[in-house]
Every structure is written in structure tokens, then in C-alpha cells.
Amino acid sequence: MAVSLYTSRVVLNTLGVVDYGLYNVVGGVVAMISFLNGALSNSTARFLTYELGKKDFNKLKKIFSATLTIHIALAIIIFILAETVGLWFLLNKMVIPDERITAAIWVYQFSILTYMVSITQVPYNALIIAHENMEVYAYVSIIEVVLKLLIAYLLIIAGFDKLKFYAVLIFAVGILIAMIYRVFCIRKYKECYYSFHWDKELYKPLINFSGWSLAGNFTFVLLRQGANIVLNIFFGPAINASNAIAGQVNNAILLFVQNFRIASNPQIVKLYAENEIQKMKFLVINTTKFSYFLLLFLELPILLEPEIILNIWLGQVPDYLLIFIQLTLINTLLTIFDTCLYFVFNAIGRLKENGIISPLIGIWLIPISYLLFKRGFPPESLFYLLIIKSSILSFIVKPFLLCKYADYKSVDFVKIFLPCIIVTLICIFPPLACNQFMEEGWLRLIIVCMVSILSISFSVFWFGIEKEMRKKVINFALSKIKKIN
Numbered sequence: 001m002a003v004s005l006y007t008s009r010v011v012l013n014t015l016g017v018v019d020y021g022l023y024n025v026v027g028g029v030v031a032m033i034s035f036l037n038g039a040l041s042n043s044t045a046r047f048l049t050y051e052l053g054k055k056d057f058n059k060l061k062k063i064f065s066a067t068l069t070i071h072i073a074l075a076i077i078i079f080i081l082a083e084t085v086g087l088w089f090l091l092n093k094m095v096i097p098d099e100r101i102t103a104a105i106w107v108y109q110f111s112i113l114t115y116m117v118s119i120t121q122v123p124y125n126a127l128i129i130a131h132e133n134m135e136v137y138a139y140v141s142i143i144e145v146v147l148k149l150l151i152a153y154l155l156i157i158a159g160f161d162k163l164k165f166y167a168v169l170i171f172a173v174g175i176l177i178a179m180i181y182r183v184f185c186i187r188k189y190k191e192c193y194y195s196f197h198w199d200k201e202l203y204k205p206l207i208n209f210s211g212w213s214l215a216g217n218f219t220f221v222l223l224r225q226g227a228n229i230v231l232n233i234f235f236g237p238a239i240n241a242s243n244a245i246a247g248q249v250n251n252a253i254l255l256f257v258q259n260f261r262i263a264s265n266p267q268i269v270k271l272y273a274e275n276e277i278q279k280m281k282f283l284v285i286n287t288t289k290f291s292y293f294l295l296l297f298l299e300l301p302i303l304l305e306p307e308i309i310l311n312i313w314l315g316q317v318p319d320y321l322l323i324f325i326q327l328t329l330i331n332t333l334l335t336i337f338d339t340c341l342y343f344v345f346n347a348i349g350r351l352k353e354n355g356i357i358s359p360l361i362g363i364w365l366i367p368i369s370y371l372l373f374k375r376g377f378p379p380e381s382l383f384y385l386l387i388i389k390s391s392i393l394s395f396i397v398k399p400f401l402l403c404k405y406a407d408y409k410s411v412d413f414v415k416i417f418l419p420c421i422i423v424t425l426i427c428i429f430p431p432l433a434c435n436q437f438m439e440e441g442w443l444r445l446i447i448v449c450m451v452s453i454l455s456i457s458f459s460v461f462w463f464g465i466e467k468e469m470r471k472k473v474i475n476f477a478l479s480k481i482k483k484i485n
Contacts, residue, residue: 003145004255008248009314010152011166012241017318019163021240022100024247025232026090026107043206044071045126046346049266052130053273061191066202067123068194075119082112095232103163110167114174121178124185127192132266137259140180147173223389226366227382234373238318245314246324250332253298257291257336265343272347277407280347285415288340292420293460295336299329300428300456301449304435308445320379327383334387337394337416344406353401361397362389419464427452427459 012020044067051060087108090096096104128136151169158165185192224247231239264287271280302309306325310317345351369382395417402408431452438444461470 003149004252005249005313007145007148007152008245011155012245012314013316014152014155015162015166017241017316018097018237019100019103021232021237021242021244022096022104023107023163023166024244025094025228025237025240026096026104026111043067044123045129045265046269046349047206048123048126048130049269050273052266053270057191061193062197062199062202063206064123064127064191065194065197066199066206067126068120069196070203070206071120071122075116078119079112079116082108082115086112093233094229095236097237100163103161106161106164107167110171114171117171117174117178121181124178124181124192127185127189128181129262130266131189132263133188134259134263136181136184137262140177143180144173144177147176223362223365223386227369227386230366230370230373231379231382235379239320239379242318242321242324245318245321246328249302249325250328253295253302253329254332256298257294260291260294261287261340261343265346268343269347280344281408281412284341284344285412288337288416289419289464291336291340292333293423293456293464295333296424296427297453297456299333300431300452301445303329304431304452305445305448308440308442323380324383327380327387331383331387331390334390334394338390338398341394341398341402344402344408348406350405353405354397357397357401358393361392365389423456423459423464426463427455430455 015023047063047067048060051057051063090104090108091101094104151166151173154169155162155166228240228243231243264283268280268283268287271277271283303326306322307317310321310325342354345354365382365385369385372381373379399408399410399413402412403410431448434444434448434451438447461473465473
């Protein structure tokens with residue numbers, strides 16, 4: 001995370017605000033076209049993990065080949081859409097300075113190639129997750145972050161168009177990382193052997209399952225990239241840079257929680273495959289709470305001290321970045337309930353209802369924000385709409401659907417939401433007091449960070465976890481102290 005945030009600063013300062021915003025909004029056009037990929041990623045991981053839980057290795061091999069065939073076909077479809085509809089939209093609807101049109105086309109073409117590589121990579125990554133070989137991600141993440149640090153250095157010394165060069169380098173890193181994962185999978189897993197065969201009974205559930213996942217994933221991508229485009233239309237590339245940086249901060253923080261969930265999600269599917277429903281429910285409740293607590297640890301100091309952190313990190317702070325980051329982080333805290341609880345539907349193979357309701361709630365945000373901007377509302381209005389949407393999905397829609405279709409009770413959600421609310425209300429006051437009564441500067445930043453960690457730790461220990469877990473934590477700590485003595 002530290003290296004990722006540092007490289008963001010270097011890339012922003014080297015490219016400049018306009019070019020940095022251009023890279024993110026142009027690449028976002030390709031991301032909108034490739035929304036199908038996320039839907040198929042969910043189904044791929046779910047079906048591979050389910051068959052591992054069932055220990056049907058012959059079917060596992062067939063599913064891997066089938067999913068790879070689907071992803072290759074999808075990559076070709078996205079290439080065609082990107083080079084027709086997407087290219088037309090880029091050249092006719094995007095707000096791009098005339099002198100940067102050529103560079104924007106370079107970025108666009110290499111973004112297409114990068115996404116095609118990532119699409120065909122999905123079955124291999126899903127296989128690693130299904131087998132729970134998480135250490136592979138640790139090693140490859142180190143390699144990837146070192147390469148991105150190298151990119152930042154090469155941009156500084158490059159004597160030609162830096163935006164074009166950046167697009168080429170990002171593509172090259174994507175190719176290398178994909179090759180590392182693929183070589184590992186081919187050598188490690190016997191089922192990682194591709195052979196084309198058409199089996200209607202095999203493809204049908206994969207495509208049906210993906211269809212409902214597709215609706216939810218389309219809404220997510222539409223909101224993320226559609227928001228970027230609407231901001232570009234009304235406020236220009238500079239606002240896209242602020243939105244992109246806020247997104248990078250958010251993604252760096254989310255990396256911790258995503259890795260935590262990547263480790264737990266295969267267990268949830270396998271427990272369902274083994275018909276261990278109560279154990280699965282216990283795991284879902286606790287991983288949801290711990291995901292929220294982990295986010296709170298990382299976000300609270302940034303929410304309270306964003307200005308000094310951004311000045312230290314970036315040097316130059318683009319317009320609206322401060323409020324964008326604060327609202328994005330608040331939205332993520334609310335969204336974590338939605339995303340964690342969603343995986344129950346993924347495990348039990350029932351996505352239809354969620355695939356209908358979630359898009360119906362989210363789809364209106366882009367046209368509403370468009371109308372608000374046309375009436376002169378500020379750009380942060382979009383983020384307030386996102387927070388409202390996330391609250392409805394997390395606290396109303398997901399609990400209702402889980403109670404109706406997954407045998408959850410109201411008390412299960414009390415076990416999730418109540419500890420999170422209590423912990424938040426208790427832990428926020430000590431660091432907030434330091435923020436309000438001390439002068440801004442390094443000393444206040446350090447004290448707010450330390451007090452936040454202590455305050456959250458205390459609150460989680462006494463109000464966030466059950467009595468039995470507290471005993472386990474105490475016993476674990478005592479055993480470690482005895483070993484030291």
C-alpha cells in the first residue's frame with residue numbers, strides 16, 4: 001500500500017493533473033465495455049470452489065476448460081465493441097484537449113489490450129483462490145508493486161510523451177503478471193489443462209449464473225465509470241484526476257479487506273457444498289464484522305486528518321480531492337456490508353433477486369447526478385447519492401433477501417450491525433477530540449493516528465467481539481507472554 005500510494009504521487013506529478021485524469025477516464029471507457037468480465041469472474045470462482053468442496057476433480061477440469069473458453073470468447077467480443085462503439089464515444093463525446101487526442105487514442109488502445117489479458121486471466125486466478133494458495137498473491141503482489149515503482153522512475157527519466165509511455169508500461173506489467181500466474185497454475189494444478197469441448201449441460205449453469213451476476217456487475221461498473229464520464233462532461237479532466245486519486249486511496253485501503261475476504265470466500269462456498277450451513281453463517285457474520293473493523297482502523301485517521309496527509313503525500317492537492325476522499329471512504333464503510341453479505345447468494349447459487357433489485361436502485365444515480373450537475377450542483381453531490389444507495393443496499397435490501405432466501409433471521413443482522421455501530425460511536429470521540437483541540441501539524445497527525453488505533457482496539461475488544469472470542473484472545477496473549485518469560 002505504501003509503495004502504491006508513493007507511485008501515485010510520482011505519476012501524478014510527472015504526468016500532470018490533466019494527463020493523469022485523461023488516463024483514468026479514457027481507460028474507464030474500456031472498463032465500461034468489459035463489465036461482462038466481472039460477472040463471469042464471480043461464476044468462475046464459485047463453480048471451481050464448489051467442485052473442490054465436492055471433490056469432483058474430473059468435473060473441475062471440465063469447468064476450468066469451459067470457463068477459459070467463455071473468457072476467450074468474451075475478450076473477442078469486448079475487443080469488437082471497444083474498437084467500434086467505444087472508439088466512437090471516445091472521439092465524439094469525451095472532453096479531451098485537442099493537443100492530447102493522439103495520446104488519448106494510445107491510452108485507449110493499450111487499455112483495450114490490457115483488459116483483454118486480464119479477462120483471459122480470470123480462470124487462472126479463480127483456480128488459485130479456490131485452492132486457497134494465498135501465499136502466491138503475496139509474492140506476485142510484491143513483484144507487481146516493484147514493477148510499478150520502476151514505471152514511476154522510468155516516467156521521470158523518459159524524454160518523450162509520458163502519457164503514451166505510461167500506457168505501454170502498464171500493459172507490459174499486466175502481461176508479465178499474467179504469465180507468472182499462468183505458469184504457476186499449469187505447473188501446480190492438474191486440472192489446469194485446456195481442451196475445447198461443447199457440453200450444453202456444463203455451459204448452461206455457468207452462463208445462467210453469470211447472467212444474474214451480470215446485472216449487478218453492470219450497475220457497479222456503470223456507476224464507477226459512468227460517474228467518471230459525467231464528471232468529465234461537466235467539470236473536465238482535472239476533476240477526473242481528483243476522482244481517480246480518491247479511488248486509488250480507497251483501493252489501496254480496500255486491498256487489505258479484499259485479501260481477507262479472498263481467504264474466507266472459498267471456505268464459505270465449501271461449507272455450503274458440504275451442507276455445513278450453521279458454520280457458513282457463523283463465518284459470514286464474523287468476516288463481515290471484521291472486514292468493517294479492519295476498514296475502520298485504516299480509514300479513521302484519514303477521515304480526521306485528510307488535508308495534512310494529502311499535502312505530505314501528493315505535494316499538490318487537486319480541487320475537490322479532500323471532500324472526494326472523505327465521502328468515498330464513508331461510502332466504502334457502508335458498502336462493505338453489501339459486498340460481504342452478497343457472497344452468501346454467490347455460495348448458494350441464487351443471484352436472481354439481487355440481480356434485479358440492486359440494479360433498479362443503482363441505475364438512477366447517473367441520470368440524477370447528470371440533472372443535478374446541469375442545475376449547478378457541485379461535483380460532490382454524486383458521492384452523497386452513492387452513500388444513500390449503499391445504505392439502502394446494505395441495511396435494507398441484503399437483510400431482506402437473506403431472510404427470505406437463505407434462512408437468515410433478524411437476530412443475525414443485529415449481531416453484525418449493532419457491534420459495528422457501537423464500536424464506531426465509541427472509538428471516534430477520543431481521536432476527534434485530539435483533532436479539535438490541537439493545532440494542525442505533524443504532532444496532531446501522529447497523536448490522532450495513535451489514539452485512533454488504541455480507541456478502535458479497545459472498542460472492538462470490549463464491544464465488537466463475543467465473550468467467547470475475548471477469552472480466546474486473552475488466552476492467546478497469555479500464552480505468548482509465558483513463552484517470552
